[in-house]
Amino acid sequence: MPLPTRADLIRHLEEQASHPEKPKEIARALGVSPHEYHAFKEMLRELEDSGEVYRVRKGRYGPPDRLNMVVGILRVVKSGHGFVIPEGGGDDVYIHAGAMNTALHSDKVVVRIEKMRRRSGVGRPGTPGGAEGSVIKVLERARSEIVGTANVGRSHVVVSPDDPRIARDVIVPLDQSLGAKDRQKVLVEVLSWGTPHSGPVGRISEVLGSPGDPGLDILTIIKHHGLPDRFPAEVEAAAEALPHAISEAEIARREDFRDRFVVTIDPVDARDFDDALSLRRLDAETWEL
Incomplete structure (x- = not known):
């Protein structure tokens, strides 16, 4: 069989x-x-x-629903409380901030239903009140790296996540901190998620920069969402193969403004310069902007 x-x-x-x-x-x-x-x-x-x-x-x-349990994705709101959206559909389950175990925003979790709550307006818009539960197991972590601010102490670094929905700081031993300085933005890899009473522990995998550094805001967004910050090798190779000089044939098909006086109006820390002004006299009474 x-x-x-x-x-x-x-x-x-x-x-x-x-x-x-x-x-x-x-x-x-x-x-x-x-x-x-x-x-x-x-x-x-x-x-x-x-x-x-x-x-x-x-x-x-046994199956979770027969054991008074729900499997779903945890969504944390600004207040620190959360709601688990069941995988199989149905009403959200309210999770008090103190009942999340080690779960963080967007983790896949198992929740035990503890009680039924009266409808009191608690919940996402359009979601009826009802079940309140506690997280008893994290099935899948939404992320293994977190962007945050380094707070350097004598024996360790405390990384405070930028995302307000992640309420737990990450503790990093000094020898795992890459020499990060106080208030710098860092990317920390979580090595242990801790317990409900002790925070997660990790290591700093990248120092992103200091407040005011050009491009730091864009870089933190890229790292937070796990987006690639480098082009594929084939794209880099294609870019390198482009000629450094513009051919006469290419110049002939374009409108040529190289004899004009043009001033960029982009800020000095811009990543691309694509806004500019040019002013020239057309006759005694007319100027072209």
Whole structure:
């Protein structure tokens, strides 16, 4: 008999099992042979890692919705509280700031429903009040690197995230700080997410610059969103292959203003100079701007 699929296993727990079951109980119900049991256990672990099934006391497994749990994406608001948007649809689950465990904004989490709240206007616009829960497990981190400001102390550096939705500072040992100076913008890689009572620990992977540095604002946005800050090698090669001088044929097809007096009006720290003014006299009473 072939190994049951992931869908078979989930269907059994949702429709046939009357209570959370141990792996051997599930395997017996699905007709898993002894030589397939190792592969079956591996599939069960994968389902647990993805949040499709959850392991409770005594190593028993069940579907999250049957265990009063919800799997979804955490969205943190400015107040520090959050809402988990369920993967399968339905109403958001309110999460108090003190019930987020180590989860951060946009993490995929498992939430246990703790109580039902009266409708009090708490929630995203258009979302009815209802369930309140607490994060019991983080399934997937939205990011491994965070942009923030370095606050240098005697024994360590505290990196305060720029994103106000990330409320936890990251602690960096001095020997992992790349010599970052106080108030500099840095990119910190999180090595340990800590516990609900102790903050995450990381290392500074890049010093982005000091306040007032040209282009720092753009660079921090690029790093925050994980955008590439370098062109692909083939693009760089194509740019290098371009001629440094404009050919006569190219000049002939353009309108040539090189004999005009032109002044750029871009600021000195601009990354491109594409705004300019030119003034010339056309006759005794007419000027062209």
